[in-house]
Amino acid sequence: MKQSKKIAATGNHIKLSGVHIVKQTMKLIVFFGLLLASSYTWAQIGPPRGAGGPTERVELLPGSDSLVITNEGGVEVRRVVNNVRFRHKGAVLHCNLAIHNVASNLIEAYGNVKIVQGDTITVTGDTLYYYGDTRLAIVSGRKAMLKDKKSTLTSRKLVYDMAVGIASYPAPGRTVDKDNVLTSEEGFYNTRTKEFTYYRNVKIVNPKYTLTTDTLFYNSITKWSHFQGKTRIESKDGTLVANKGRYNTETREAIFNTRTSVDNESYTLTGDSLFYDNLKEIGFAKGNVEILAKNDKTLLTGEEGFYRGKEGFSKVYGRALVRSVVQADTLFIRADTLYSYENKVDSTRRLIGNKNIYMFKTDFQGKCDSLVYNTSDSTILFFRNPILWSDNYQLVADSINAYLVNNKINRMLLKSNSFVISEDTLLNQHNQVKGRTIQAYFNSENKLRQVLVDGNGQSVYYAVGEDEKLIGLNRVECGKMNIQFLDNRVKRISFVGRPDGELIPPQKIQPDKRKLEGFNWRINEKPTRAQTIWAEVPPAAEPVSKNELKQGKGAVGAINR
Missing domain, CATH: 2.60.450 (lipopolysaccharide transport protein A fold)
Structure with missing residues (x-):
């Protein structure tokens, strides 16, 4: 009743x-x-509830x-x-x-x-x-809200477990603290540890950045956000894209364990794992690293990389490679370590290679142990045992400066113990010029057109008549020489001072007369594109002879590895 x-x-x-x-x-x-x-x-x-007492x-x-x-x-x-x-x-x-x-x-x-x-x-x-027995509160309405000293959590429905201090919302919700506005379709908040967990369409809006992801764990005390799934962080300084990692909303430090990319108006930094400090503009990446400079289309790749944005400094090592795209051609440079220095005032770049350097471009190739490439004036400086090849020419010196015009080799300056070899493919012989300093000029078709020798000049070249018959072998010594080439052959030669030379008839040419001291045609070492981009292993350098060591302290000999 x-x-x-x-x-x-x-x-x-x-x-x-x-x-x-x-x-x-x-x-x-x-x-x-x-x-x-x-x-x-x-x-x-x-009556009392449960076995544990009332x-x-x-x-x-x-x-x-x-x-x-x-x-x-x-x-x-x-x-x-x-x-x-x-x-x-x-x-x-x-x-x-x-x-x-x-x-x-x-x-x-x-x-x-x-x-x-x-x-x-x-x-x-x-x-x-x-529910008093479990202390579970389920609050709903147009605006259900939980507020503490750190955060305000709102949704159409809130589930608050007062026994353990955990609030959650099964419907889209919003969390606001003094720095951030965070929204998601589902979320949990531990009021004791001040830790949040959010799922599906998660978004943090901060005055300095916006973060979107699929799953996010956020500690409002430490300010560290841990996220999984496709994540994007956008700010005035650029955009970061990742799949898994953590980000500090206060210090703006980011640590990522999967393929991650940082992109802004100047560069893109990408790696399989990445640390990045937005405030200091410092980044460190490991695994398939890529650093792309957008203003000059220069791409650095390697196993590990480091970037300091405020200084415009990059470093890549471990199978390091730079690709510099100019017009339709690409310059490839590999080294043990590559450095990049960007001048933000005039948007120019200086690239430095260190140890075991291979360079490939369609019109010339080279090897050395130290290199500097200035993108502003298209100048490449080769140091420490450099050797270059262009068409049928080989150039060796203690140091070599290569100057590009319209993306083509225009001039090379060889300093100290210089040696230029030109291969005559019809005669199967080699024209040679050596001296203290040599300036080599190339035409628009990338063929050697002129060589100027200054100091201790020596030359060996084959004289050929109009009927393509060999006239003889010219051996000349003179302090200064001006040699003009046509189709890989000496067309005209002039001397400053009194030359000392001889023309040897074909039938009297002895093998020892065909080569200047230190001659070493190292065409087998000429880098290929595959070798330069680490797709193939290059051949070992040829052994250095006693004459080569004497001639140029190894500058004209094989690179000692």
């Missing part, structure tokens, strides 16, 4: 509803006595406008209206209307719902289901 009781506060009088006034009055007296004895602890009536009951605090109690099947349910307050485990619940199931320790609350937990956490919403 269903019984109902209604209590309404109306001044100093108690108004009762029912058909038997006397019986109801007696019941009211008994009920009021129980009320005073229990100090209004309505929810403390009931469960603390939800306590109704005084001050509400009305209370209606119903009892159906031995289950007591209380309906409390206006100025409603409950207390449980140090938290106070406010609302306009509450339905309290005493047996299950469950509260349904409606209208201006608010939970105040200590002096740090406030939860608000339109409706609430509170």
Whole structure:
């Protein structure tokens, strides 16, 4: 049988509803006595919960406008209206209307719902289901909100486990702190550790950047964000794209464990793993590293790379390679280590190679142990045992400066112990010029057109008549020489000073007369494109002869590896 009781506060009088006034009055007296004895602890009536002992009951605090109690099947349910307050485990619940199931320790609350937990956490919403036995609060409404001293979390629905301090939202939600606005379709917040976990369409908006990802773990104290899935960080300084890693929203440091790319208006830095400091513009990458300078289309690649953006400095090592694209041709340079220095004022770049350098371009190739390439004037400086090849020419010296015009080799300056060899493919012989300093000039078809020798000049060249018959072998020594070439042959030669030479008839040419001291035609060492880009292993250098060591301290000999 269903019984109902209604209590309404109306001044100093108690108004009762029912058909038997006397019986109801007696019941009211008994009920009021129980009320005073229990100090209004309505929810403390009931058997203990669980094997671990009694469960603390939800306590109704005084001050509400009305209370209606119903009892159906031995289950007591209380309906409390206006100025409603409950207390449980140090938290106070406010609302306009509450339905309290005493047996299950469950509260349904409606209208201006608010939970105040200590002096740090406030939860608000339109409706609430509170399970007292587990201390689980489910708040919903147009704007369900959890607020503490660090963050404000809002959604249409919030689930707050007050026992462990974890709030979550199964519907799209929003978190705001002093620096960030974070949104996602699902999220969790640990109010004790200040850690957030977000899923699906996660987005952080900061005054300095915007971060989007699929899954994010964020600690609002340490400011570190850990994320998985496709991630994008955009700022005025550029864009970072990754799949897995972590990012500090305060220091703007980023650490990534999968293929990651940093892109801005000046360069792109990419690697299989990457550390990047946005404030200092410092980046370090490992595994298939790529550093692309956009203004001159220069690409550095290698196994590891380092970048300091404010200085315009890059370093790549481990199968290091630079590709410099000029017009339709590409210059390839490989080395043990490559350095790049960018002048941001005039957007020029200086590339430096160190150790075991191979260079390939369609019109010339080379090897050395130290190299400097200035992109501003298209000048390449070769040091430490350099050797270059262009068409049918081989050039060796202690140092060589190569000057490009319109992306083609225009001039080379050979300093100290210089040696130029020109192959005559028809005669299967080699014209040779050596001296202290040599300037070699090339025509538009990349063929040697002139050689100027200054100091200790020597030459060996084959004189050929118009009928393509060999006239003889010219051997000349002179301090200065001016030699002009046509189709890989000496066309004209002039001397400054008194030359010392001889023309040897073909039948009297001895093998030792065919070569100048230090001659070594090393065409087998000429780098190919595949060798230069690390796709093939280059051949070993030829052994250095005693004459070569004597001639130029190894500058005209094989590179000692």
